[in-house]
Amino acid sequence: MADFEPTIIAFVCNWCTYTAADLAGTSRLAYPPNVRMIRMMCTGMVDPKYVIKAFLEGADAVLISGCHPGDCHYINGNYKARRRVKLLKEILPRFGIDEKRLKLTWIGASEGVDFAETVKEMVAEIKALGPSNIKEQMVL
Amino acid sequence: MAKTAKIEVKDQDLLGSLRGFFRSLLEKGELQAVMVPQHLPMKNTVMPTLVTDPEKINGADPLAPVFPINAAKVVSKLTRRPLGGQVAAVLRPCEIRAFIELVKLKQGSMEDVVLVGVDCYGAYSNDNYPRFVGDEGAASTIRFYQNVTSGKGTAYEDFDISPACKACEYPVPDNADLLIGLVGVETSDHLLVKANTPKGEELLGRLGLPSGQEAAERAKAIEALVAERIAYRDQMFDETSHATADIQKLTSYLANCVNCYNCRVACPVCYCKECVFVTDVFDHEPMQYLRWARRKGIIKMPTDTVFYHITRLAHMSTACIGCGQCSNACPNNIPVMEIFRTVANYTQKAFDYQAGRSVEDEPPLSVFREAEFRELTGGKD
Ligand code: SF4
Ligand code: SF4
Numbered sequence: 108m109a110d111f112e113p114t115i116i117a118f119v120c121n122w123c124t125y126t127a128a129d130l131a132g133t134s135r136l137a138y139p140p141n142v143r144m145i146r147m148m149c150t151g152m153v154d155p156k157y158v159i160k161a162f163l164e165g166a167d168a169v170l171i172s173g174c175h176p177g178d179c180h181y182i183n184g185n186y187k188a189r190r191r192v193k194l195l196k197e198i199l200p201r202f203g204i205d206e207k208r209l210k211l212t213w214i215g216a217s218e219g220v221d222f223a224e225t226v227k228e229m230v231a232e233i234k235a236l237g238p239s240n241i242k243e244q245m246v247l
Numbered sequence: 248m249a250k251t252a253k254i255e256v257k258d259q260d261l262l263g264s265l266r267g268f269f270r271s272l273l274e275k276g277e278l279q280a281v282m283v284p285q286h287l288p289m290k291n292t293v294m295p296t297l298v299t300d301p302e303k304i305n306g307a308d309p310l311a312p313v314f315p316i317n318a319a320k321v322v323s324k325l326t327r328r329p330l331g332g333q334v335a336a337v338l339r340p341c342e343i344r345a346f347i348e349l350v351k352l353k354q355g356s357m358e359d360v361v362l363v364g365v366d367c368y369g370a371y372s373n374d375n376y377p378r379f380v381g382d383e384g385a386a387s388t389i390r391f392y393q394n395v396t397s398g399k400g401t402a403y404e405d406f407d408i409s410p411a412c413k414a415c416e417y418p419v420p421d422n423a424d425l426l427i428g429l430v431g432v433e434t435s436d437h438l439l440v441k442a443n444t445p446k447g448e449e450l451l452g453r454l455g456l457p458s459g460q461e462a463a464e465r466a467k468a469i470e471a472l473v474a475e476r477i478a479y480r481d482q483m484f485d486e487t488s489h490a491t492a493d494i495q496k497l498t499s500y501l502a503n504c505v506n507c508y509n510c511r512v513a514c515p516v517c518y519c520k521e522c523v524f525v526t527d528v529f530d531h532e533p534m535q536y537l538r539w540a541r542r543k544g545i546i547k548m549p550t551d552t553v554f555y556h557i558t559r560l561a562h563m564s565t566a567c568i569g570c571g572q573c574s575n576a577c578p579n580n581i582p583v584m585e586i587f588r589t590v591a592n593y594t595q596k597a598f599d600y601q602a603g604r605s606v607e608d609e610p611p612l613s614v615f616r617e618a619e620f621r622e623l624t625g626g627k628d
């Protein structure tokens with residue numbers, strides 16, 4: 108298990124975390140290549156069904172990362188995202204999807220180091236959890 | 248203190264007395280109409296009817312153990328714009344609770360409607376009710392009611408009231424404007440009428456009913472009924488959780504689903520005007536199906552079955568009031584209600600929300616607070 112490479116789907120806000128990821132890249136901060144980044148205009152745009160779809164397609168984990176509270180460019184998109192994550196963390200585990208596989212965090216545009224760290228930690232955590240078995244299953 | 252009165256029952260004629268009450272609503276209540284379930288003249292079935300003529304309320308039967316649709320949907324149609332007067336809607340407790348959810352979603356209004364709730368002993372599915380009613384019409388309702396009050400129970404031949412009703416812990420419509428009480432009431436003599444709101448009191452005041460009071464036995468009888476329902480419900484939660492404990496099991500659970508989406512059409516609180524699953528978002532490129540198939544070598548067609556159900560849970564489980572119309576509408580007998588209620592139990596608790604309780608409670612996904620659920624981000628702000 109230890110050597111499996113998790114696939115993490117990351118829905119990141121254009122105004123903060125996406126820039127932070129860019130910064131991490133340009134500053135040559137090493138972080139694992141497991142993340143498939145999807146740039147959103149705001150975490151408030153992350154429809155729960157994007158997350159559900161990612162898991163049903165076999166993602167090992169999903170990361171949602173946006174602006175710190177008070178910093179959302181659309182004022183409250185991140186607060187709405189937080190409620191939706193709360194909701195999903197109630198629903199997904201009912202069907203055996205460990206809530207640890209869904210992570211919400213706030214990473215500001217200048218926090219490249221934080222981004223690299225978050226990804227590293229998440230990869231380690233998901234490696235410990237093992238792969239999602241949905242990949243192998245026939246899901247209708 | 249709620250105001251109480253009674254409807255006298257003469258010659259053991261429960262339905263006759265209720266019909267008299269509905270007639271008096273029209274004659275004395277200063278209402279435009281009364282909406283009430285009636286036996287239809289052309290067939291032995293019961294449907295909500297909107298009645299303006301007191302002479303046309305003779306088939307009213309709110310005690311018939313069936314509700315082909317959750318009538319909150321039709322009250323929503325009736326109240327989405329000003330009506331120009333008041334209408335009384337005679338509803339089951341789960342219909343009232345669904346309507347309360349719709350009002351909060353701005354798909355209905357309390358403005359022009361007086362909610363008249365009747366204690367509910369449960370209902371058969373749309374499939375089973377015709378077998379129960381035979382060609383007896385309202386007489387079958389009395390048979391049902393007598394079996395219940397004599398302790399014989401609700402089962403008939405090889406079927407029983409629907410699992411949703413067996414698991415329903417709200418048999419008494421406490422949030423109706425006007426409540427008609429049967430549980431723990433000496434119904435050979437009278438029915439309890441109780442006004443829970445100023446609107447209910449006003450209407451009650453116009454009817455000139457003899458005063459009555461809530462018998463002490465009623466609270467006990469309700470408690471016993473609710474305890475029975477909760478025991479069934481909790482066992483159902485357990486069994487459903489086991490049956491759907493991982494995606495593979497959930498997939499088996501839903502294996503007969505043909506994506507007809509009847510369950511969400513029947514659901515009173517599935518509030519989207521157009522469900523995303525019937526939009527072109529889900530008209531995938533033909534090649535896409537091939538790509539999906541190639542990944543595992545096989546896919547079931549139509550696709551997106553499990554995706555649909557989990558998404559619907561995300562959309563409306565916080566509003567699920569457990570009426571069971573989803574299961575009722577399923578052509579393939581999938582226990583839809585079981586899974587929605589089980590998950591709803593978790594999602595509603597997570598937001599400290601109880602669907603259908605009150606118009607004052609904010610639907611969890613329509614609001615947010617600045618400082619809440621900080622544990623989700625490990626305390627990070
Ligand atoms: S999901 Fe089913 S039980 Fe829940 S409100 Fe809708 S129809 Fe009723
Ligand atoms: S009604 Fe039954 S078959 Fe139709 S979509 Fe719902 S669960 Fe599937």
Ligand code: FES
Pocket residue numbers: 120121122123148149150151173174178179180181182183184185
């Ligand atoms: S703009 Fe970044 S989370 Fe809303």
